[in-house]
Amino acid sequence: MSEFVKKTMIGYKEVPGGQSDPECTHVILSLKEYNDLLREISQAKQEARNERSKADDDKKENERKLKLMAQEHEQTIEEWRTALEAERAESASQKDLNENLLRVARERANADRKLKRKKEHTGYVVVVSSEKIYRYKSRQRLESVKLWETVIQSPYSIEFPAEQAKKLILEEFFPETGEWEAARLGIERWVAGDYEDFLSAADKDEEIMQQNTALTEYRSFRANYRAGYWEMILVHTRPLEVVPKDMREN
Structure with a gap:
């Protein structure tokens, strides 16, 4: 069991008030208590190191995930951009095709109605x-x-x-x-x-x-x-x- 003492000229003297005694300057531990204390301190330090290591690992994992998400988002944006360009190209091609079809339809209608200058006539x-x-x-x-x-x-x-x-x-x-x-x-x-x-x-x-x-x-x-x-x-x-x-x- 630990003892609460004060240091004197000739050694250590137990104080009557224990830990709360104002004259208490030292605590004398048994070997078992000392070893237990060392073990607790060592465990606490190890737990602190484990927590720091876990925090570092979590930080690295979060950074990895964020980087992966950014890459996935960039890939998605690139896919959308590619799809949009393809859609625009298809739309332009379809527009040209439609305009050609409408022009042919107009010219045929003008010829059918014997409207002069069938290629330039509006058809109205x-x-x-x-x-x-x-x-x-x-x-x-x-x-x-x-x-x-x-x-x-x-x-x-x-x-x-x-x-x-x-x-x-x-x-x-x-x-x-x-x-x-x-x-x-x-x-x-x-x-x-x-x-x-x-x-x-x-x-x-x-x-x-x-x-x-x-x-x-x-x-x-x-x-x-x-x-x-x-x-x-x-x-x-x-x-x-x-x-x-x-x-x-x-």
Whole structure:
């Protein structure tokens, strides 16, 4: 059993208060206690070394995993990049193919309808333009107005699906950039809506009343099975100007 002592001139003397005695300066251990203490200290040091080693191993493992993840992510990104480039190339190739097919379809349609300069002609011709009465609401009352309805034949065969034909016709006849084909007919602008929307727009801009304006709400499409082509029906506020010869049916 350990003893709590104080050092004197002639050796060591046990203090009565034990470990808490203020005069205690030394602790005398038995050999077993000393060896046990050494063993505990050694074990504690070994555990500390083991913990440091484990921490180092964990750090290295985490760094290895992070490096592996980074490599996998980079590989995935590279695969996506490669796939995207391939998709872009395929898309460009498909676009060129589609444009060539559409060009051939247009030329055949122009030749079939005996339109001159079949390779340069847009393929759009005016079939008929007539005045019609449309009803609209004004101050909770139904009013009527005479508008013009123009049927324009496209170069696209009725074999084309409806949605595809409509999309092509709108993109070509009312392109976002460049000259409208409609402008060649004297249609100067369009209003998104019906005749009521046209009147509302005219209240803000009086010049609209003097312009030939197409109304998108009344725009429609039809498959002319007798002629064999898709047609677009435009409704506009004024009669057409003189239709260019190349846009008249032969």
